[in-house]
Amino acid sequence: xxxxxxxxxxxxxxxxxxxxxxxxxxxxxxxxxxxxxxxxxxxxxxxxxxxxxxxxxxxxxxxxxxxxxxxxxxxxxxxxxxxxxxxxxxxxxxxxxxxxxxxxxxxxxxxxxxxxxxxxxxxxxxxxxxxxxxxxxxxxxxxxxxxxxxxxxxxxxxxxxxxxxxxxxxxxxxxxxxxxxxxxxxxxxxxxxxxxxxxxxxxxxxxxxxxxxxxxxxxxxxxxxxxxxxxxxxxxxxxxxxxxxxxxxxxxxxxxxxxxxxxxxxxxxxxxxxxxxxxxxxxxxxxxxxxxxxxxxxxxxxxxxxxxxxxxxxxxxxxxxxxxxxxxxxxxxxxxxxxxxxxxxxxxxxxxx
Numbered sequence: 323x324x325x326x327x328x329x330x331x332x333x334x335x336x337x338x339x340x341x342x343x344x345x346x347x348x349x350x351x352x353x354x355x356x357x358x359x360x361x362x363x364x365x366x367x368x369x370x371x372x373x374x375x376x377x378x379x380x381x382x383x384x385x386x387x388x389x390x391x392x393x394x395x396x397x398x399x400x401x402x403x404x405x406x407x408x409x410x411x412x413x414x415x416x417x418x419x420x421x422x423x424x425x426x427x428x429x430x431x432x433x434x435x436x437x438x439x440x441x442x443x444x445x446x447x448x449x450x451x452x453x454x455x456x457x458x459x460x461x462x463x464x465x466x467x468x469x470x471x472x473x474x475x476x477x478x479x480x481x482x483x484x485x486x487x488x489x490x491x492x493x494x495x496x497x498x499x500x501x502x503x504x505x506x507x508x509x510x511x512x513x514x515x516x517x518x519x520x521x522x523x524x525x526x527x528x529x530x531x532x533x534x535x536x537x538x539x540x541x542x543x544x545x546x547x548x549x550x551x552x553x554x555x556x557x558x559x560x561x562x563x564x565x566x567x568x569x570x571x572x573x574x575x576x577x578x579x580x581x582x583x584x585x586x587x588x589x590x591x592x593x594x595x596x597x598x599x600x601x602x603x604x605x606x607x608x609x610x611x612x613x614x615x616x617x618x619x620x621x622x623x624x625x626x627x628x629x630x631x632x633x634x635x636x637x638x639x640x641x642x643x644x645x646x647x648x649x650x651x652x653x654x655x656x657x658x659x660x661x662x663x664x665x666x667x668x669x670x671x672x673x674x675x
Contacts, residue, residue: 352579359587363606367591371601373401373449377421379413380404382428390428394457401453413437417470419631420624423600424450433464439471441627444480446598471627474545482543483622484595486533490555491589491615493529494562495581498522502570502578508654509571515651522563530555538626545626554625554637558618561640564647565614571654589615611636614643 378394380387387406394404404426407413413425417439423446425437436454440447451467458465473480501518509515531552538546562585569577592602592610599607599616610616621636 349575352576356579356582356587359583363587364591367602367606368597371445371449371597372399373446373453373600374604374607375400375403376423376446376450376453376600378402378404378450379407379416379422379425380428381407381410381413381425386428390426394426397453397457401449410437414470418628420628421632423447423598424454426454429466432462433466434458435466435468437468437470439627440469441471441473441477441480442623443594443598444473445596446600449598449601473627474542476541476543480623481595482537483626484593484619486537486544486555487558487593487595487615487618487622488590490530490533490558490618491562491585494522494526494559495566495578495585497525498563498566498570499578499581502567502575508574509651512652512655515655518567519564519648519651522567523560526556526559526563529559530557544622547626550625550630551622554618554621554640557637557640557644558614561614561644561647564651565643566647568647568650568654571651584613585615589613592616593619595619612639614640 380390380394382390384406391404391406394402405422407416407425410425410427413422413427414437416422417425417437420439420442423438423442427435427437429435434454436451438447438450447469451465455465473482476482501521505514505518509518531548533555534548534551537544538548538551544551562581565584566577566581569580571577573580588606588609592599592606592613593615594602594610595615599610602610611620617636617639621633621640624630624633624636
């Protein structure tokens with residue numbers, strides 16, 4: 323190698339080292355991990371949706387019901403979890419309370435009727451119809467399907483709640499991330515932390531009710547219930563934002579990546595939006611109800627289609643994330659507050675400026 327070529331190689335390598343610092347290289351590796359995690363999580367959750375122990379109430383003559391429950395529970399792959407109920411009315415109540423996903427009524431020796439509420443998740447209702455249609459055809463029975471609570475016309479495939487929740491969640495963690503990038507990941511003192519959380523709360527209220535107004539009276543993609551839906555949106559936005567602030571306080575800029583993992587890489591496929599929880603693999607099925615996107619998607623459908631029946635557990639999940647974010651943020655400042663209370667000579671009292 324000539325001296326000129328060696329000199330050019332040294333200069334080129336020096337430029338590379340100046341342009342790509344070790345810190346930048348670590349961030350690139352982190353982005354790659356997020357990208358591959360996103361692909362693996364979405365494809366892992368959605369590549370083969372299969373019903374797994376979908377709750378089904380069965381009503382009719384007791385002897386026939388018991389035989390039907392045994393048959394349905396023993397289907398290959400266990401797609402159904404059948405249980406007897408005393409009457410179609412009891413099963414219907416359980417369906418509207420979202421304790422079951424369908425009610426099968428043994429009406430006559432030749433006809434059975436399936437009642438669903440597809441607004442709670444069209445994919446699960448469709449899976450029930452397919453499984454029970456195959457069973458009925460094999461037994462030479464006629465299956466009649468009745469949808470008690472279908473989605474409104476603007477809620478195509480029942481996805482509006484999911485998309486609304488994604489918008490709220492993205493807004494929450496993005497505004498928290500921007501506050502951290504522009505003003506520092508860790509607030510300088512308690513007052514600034516409270517101001518940051520207060521600003522986040524104000525943003526949450528505005529964006530929550532604005533999103534509800536767009537989804538309801540604006541686009542008619544969901545039944546209009548701006549008050550209840552707006553309050554839910556405000557809680558979700560604040561929960562996502564406050565938890566992101568807490569992660570940034572603990573881990574700095576890496577906290578933003580952790581928030582994306584939680585809310586997007588894991589949260590979106592496990593939310594029960596495109597496919598209901600009963601159709602997802604076990605990991606996402608078990609995780610979904612405990613993540614903000616999953617809890618909020620279920621809560622949105624419950625509020626607008628089922629009069630809020632059973633919404634409290636979903637609200638508690640969201641409230642838990644909001645509280646955890648506030649606690650993480652303030653707890654990380656306690657050691658600093660203790661130091662600030664010491665005078666320069668080590669005695670207690672406010673330090674001089």
